[in-house]
Amino acid sequence: MLELKGVSKSFVTNGERHEVLRNINLSVKDGEFVSMIGPSGSGKTTLFQLIGGLNELDTGEIWLEGNNITGERGHIAYMPQQASLLPWYSVKRNIALALQIAGAGKKEAQQQAEQWLERVGLAEYSDEYPYKLSGGMSQRVSFLRALLSPQKLMLLDEPFGALDALTRLHMQQWLLSIWEQNRRSVLLVTHSIDEALMLSDRIVVLSSHPATVVQEVSVPFDRPRSGELWSTAEFNELKQLIYGLLQAQGAG
């Protein structure tokens, strides 16, 4: 599905060159949920921008479904940290816009948006403007928008980073339940080990300065997963393992 082959990137600021990503190799299989976890400032957003085609890479290639998409835009569905809903469009039109830009017809896009809002119990918000939505509600819409986009791969960049702990927990459960019924390939960036373990099939642990792949940890829990998962011994063992890996980075 997605394959990053030896991706490197450095930025030059004030004549000084610093390396952000070094030789990143990473893949996401069809219908797989992969999380990237790494220190803040390690270059996760930068990596997403490379996949999205907003920035040029120094070396390496990006392949999606057997095509080299290095430097091309429009191949991914995206959910950013801030909900980034257009304030002048209703919830329905915001979702529809993402589909339209991906090539869908306007009418068809709006119908699909409406159907899905109904299906996930948000029909009453369909015609609201974004300023009326709470943070959690905005993120739900933002997720739906990415989920409905026809692109095969979803990139989620710390989607719940700005939410309070309780809302965050609700959102994880919500996302999990929807995603498990509608499998898509997902690459998620997060700070939270719990979140990564709860949601993903595989976790990629990154170092920083420059970011390299330290280790990949596969998450063997069965799906559908329940909210009780976090209390099992296996969950906590994995948590310890990843915590250790990150700790070793942070100290360096």
Place this chain on the structure above:
Amino acid sequence: MDSRKRLWSSIWPPALMLLLIFIVWELIVRYELVYSWLIPSPIGVGQEMINSWSRLMEHWLATMQLTLLGFVGGALSGIALAMLLHFIPIIRRAMYPVLILSQNIPVIVIAPILTMLLGFGMLPKVLLIVLVCFFPICIAMLGGLAQIDYSLNNYMRMIGSNKWQTFIHLELPSALSNVFSGLKIAASYSVLSAVVAEWLSPKVGLGGFMILSSRGYMPERVFATVLLIVMTSLLLFWLVTLLERLCIRWRPRKEAS
């Protein structure tokens, strides 16, 4: 009901203020603190307004026609130029300083030049208003287009939106309230420039009527005309504000201060 109450509460304070000014003014003239042939009394002006209402309306229609033509022309060309400069950055870099500079040329100076070049017809007058209106609109829109929200822009680019889609769905709506600020400034300018343009060939229009009345030593009539000009200016401003409310409905409305 609620909006009517809000409207009312935004109307009465300035209305009361105006009334107060009129009363003081009337008293000043009554007690002959100034010569009444220099400054007419408000009641005199009111009477004159009633007496020459039909002639005033005739001239008002002419001025209104000129103003609207110029205003709409200025708005369209201002928006079009802003789009051009926005889409072709090299032109923006070349033109922007020139635009700012040209804003310093006063209308009073441009008017006779235009008349010299194009004669006394309708065209130089409309052109004058277009010129005056188009600067504030163009500059305001460019300002709006320069402050696009970073994360929204990033989102649009990530999902593969092209330049035109980004303009239609992000940049234009985002710059809309700036465009309306420009339109409001231009609305007031357009009435005033129409009046100045009419001074040049005082046949029809409030500007011409005013000049002729002042030459004929009719201060009441001059003041009545000025009053009508001010009210026209306010009317146009209000129309633009109304249009803005109709166009921008996606955010909580700010109370008028």
